[in-house]
Amino acid sequence: MTETVLGWWGVPLAILGGAIRASTPYLFVSLGECLTEKSGRTNLGQEGNLVLGAMTAYAVSYLSGSPWLGVLAAGATGMLLGLLHAWVCQFKKVNDIAVGIALMLFGIGVAFFFGKPYIQPTAPHLPAIGFGNWSDIPQVRAALEINVLFLFGLLLAPLLSWVLSSTRWGLMLRTVGDSSDAADALGFSVNGVRMVATMIGGFLAGVGGAFLSLYYPGSWNEGLSSGQGLIAVALVVFARWDPMRCLYAALLFGGAGALGPALQSVGFSSGYYLFNAAPYVLTLILMIATCSPQRTLTGVPGELSITK
Amino acid sequence: MxxxxxxxxxxxxxxxxxxxxxxxxxxxxxxxxxxxDPFGVFYSMYRGGFGSPFSWRNTLERAAPLMLTALCTALPARLGLIMIGGEGALVIGGIAAASVGLSLNGNAPWLVMIAMVIAGAFSGGLWIASTGWLKHYRGVNETITSLLFNYIAIALLNHLITGPMRDPQSLNKPATLPIGSANMIADIPELGVHWGLAFGLVLCLLYYLIFQHTTLGFAVRIIGGNIRTAKIVGLPVGRLTVMTCFFAGAAAGLAGMIEVAAIHGTANGSLAAGYGYAGILVAFLARQNPLTVIPVAILLGGISASAGLLQRSHHLxxxxxxxxxxxxxxxxxxxxxxxxxxxxxxxxxxxx
Known part of the structure; x- marks a missing residue:
């Protein structure tokens, strides 16, 4: 009944719901990557962290019965891979972007290797809060069913913004990211700071993965991530290394990703796969629009290799 | 010295x-x-990759696309670019080759073959050249662009094989219509491996000669070494960048054409089997040298060919x-x- 009442209005509503749902992995990965990049390193291995995190979270949630334990385990694996990235990159002449690609392949390999037995069983999911329960319309309820992790992410963005701008640790991190020579002269441990930043970044990406397998889409399989971890890296460039802008950008990308399924839900199914490409095309357009060969971007950490 | x-x-x-x-x-x-048991697994890997004529055939059949996708990373690396768009260029090349093969079906097979080679190489070339163009003229990071291009290519493939180009007969696994057995790439006599392998070998050799032993290759290496120097000595940096990326993408596009015309016979989801990503590894292992790419691609082809045996005899x-x-x-x-x-x-x- 209500299906017909809403009609095409279901599309923007589904996009809103989708933006909130689908943006969570983007949000966590991009906040983590933002921190890592602020320290002067790029970690493309975030895609591997995301996939491995998704598998770990699902497996641990299934075995222990506690989804939150799964989230923590996912963060821990992300942290380990982040540690590996930082350790390998501290040596001279080692290229951080290439190491990221290697870790991406490695992380996905490990996830597929250990993930085989968990494709079938059902694990307990993360809880969500129904902010739309006042409404009788099921689409409104569905759109406003918000996962607790998203709320964490919502708090994390301003927190990270404050840490980076106003704390001693944030200043140290930004110094290391802008000029390792200056940081050296001040007596900061450049590699130490970068290692911590990459590990926290990996932790957050792992948590983002946990959202994928434990809430939306809510199961573990080998095609679970379609490059969200990599899009999130591009998203950080677009957000100019600002955690609050990462939040807005993540919502935008979540909305773009929800376009295909939203149109399908109202019976518009031709070109479904083309609409699925919307986030990639959007990223590309935004990257082209915001980059320029003549000037460096505002807010870019001076030591970052990905903008050179 | x-x-x-x-x-x-x-x-x-x-x-x-x-x-x-x-x-x-x-x-x-x-x-x-x-x-x-590690040594048991190592032995199986050797057996599965290089132990018999059958496994050698398997290995070389995988090495052919790996050589070509590796070139897609190795050439831009000489410009100082990290290009990881081999997977997308392969898919695009495969789509283009299949469309041309289908629309020219019925013509003389040699004509269809040449048209498919040109279509595959040209489309893959343009695909990667555009990331090179974006890098040089718009300052967009080529690693991220080429990666996004991979996903866009795969989305395009899925759209075409489930929609406009779908063979109604292909129920479980969407695919285009078959290009026809007359238009398929034949096997090299005696060896039992398709001629695509020769494409890979020749292109590796050709690119090695061009990029190691000509002035053009030297100019490209200057750009990779120091772009400012290259500009000061008056090299056409933009043109060289786009051209090198075109050569690189053409190789990966050709790999897609070979996968369609020698292995699958249609364009389908198997085109995105990961050759593009494994090719990145080949390129780095070969230290971005087109000639070294050949043995490294054979080695990694062997490793991936042994996957089946590892599954059967070690339950891995x-x-x-x-x-x-x-x-x-x-x-x-x-x-x-x-x-x-x-x-x-x-x-x-x-x-x-």
Missing amino acids: KALALVAAMEGLLIPLLALLLSLGIFGVFLLAVDN PDATVFILQGIIFIVILLSETLYGRLKLLCDERGRT
């Missing part, structure tokens, strides 16, 4: 070999940790190969730090 070149050559051989051995060691420890999932590839990749990158640092070789260098 000679001695210095010798040291460089020795380093270039010794360090990757050491890295490979170390990777196998780490992989062995991993196998022990998951309750498997097919992702085992990914793990080994990942370990090799990480260790190889780590070993970059050793160049010019080996004690023994440094002494040699001191004497010259």
